[in-house]
Amino acid sequence: MKRVTCLLYAALFLTSAQYALAQKPEDAIKYRQGVFRVIGWNFGSMAAMAKGKRPYDAEQFARNAEIVAFMSRLPLEGFTPGSETGDTKAKPEIWLEMDDFKAKMKKMQQEVDALAKVAKTGNFDNSKAQLGEAGQACKACHDKFRNK
Numbered sequence: 001m002k003r004v005t006c007l008l009y010a011a012l013f014l015t016s017a018q019y020a021l022a023q024k025p026e027d028a029i030k031y032r033q034g035v036f037r038v039i040g041w042n043f044g045s046m047a048a049m050a051k052g053k054r055p056y057d058a059e060q061f062a063r064n065a066e067i068v069a070f071m072s073r074l075p076l077e078g079f080t081p082g083s084e085t086g087d088t089k090a091k092p093e094i095w096l097e098m099d100d101f102k103a104k105m106k107k108m109q110q111e112v113d114a115l116a117k118v119a120k121t122g123n124f125d126n127s128k129a130q131l132g133e134a135g136q137a138c139k140a141c142h143d144k145f146r147n148k
């Protein structure tokens with residue numbers, strides 16, 4: 001656990017430092033995509049267990065959930081003004097409907113917080129159900145604000 005926390009703080013430090021140095025839109029795009037990739041990696045691990053593609057490992061699941069909950073705080077700052085064009089799948093609507101975008105980000109944070117909590121109990125069925133809720137929160141934003 002301690003080691004995970006250390007790694008997470010290291011990740012936060014690196015990304016924040018990078019953000020401070022990087023004012024260029026292409027760096028903001030890389031930053032948010034990188035954060036989402038970490039989220040996606042960990043989410044995929046849990047989904048594989050939920051679907052029975054991999055045996056359920058309560059500790060691994062809880063670790064994945066903790067990382068996703070932590071990382072869920074990071075992408076928003078990567079959606080800087082001027083980074084709506086370039087090598088990105090983000091739709092320009094994000095910057096026109098920022099309140100809704102933020103609300104969907106917040107909803108996702110709440111669901112993955114709940115996931116991290118339930119994952120710690122080691123109950124597979126409850127963890128699987130909450131993973132589904134969290135997945136819906138990802139999808140709600142992707143459907144509206146992300147290009148295919």
Ligand code: HEC
Nearest residue numbers: 033036037040043088089090101104105108138141145146
């Ligand atoms: C509030 C909106 C929002 C929420 C919530 C959200 N995403 Fe995304 N996600 C985006 C946008 C926008 C992009 C495209 C970013 C870009 O290309 O600049 C993206 C990109 C991604 C990518 C591709 C990263 C890459 O470039 O390779 C993955 C993977 C991903 N999201 C996973 C998730 C998962 C898993 C969740 C839920 C736990 C989630 N996202 C929740 C908006 C969201």
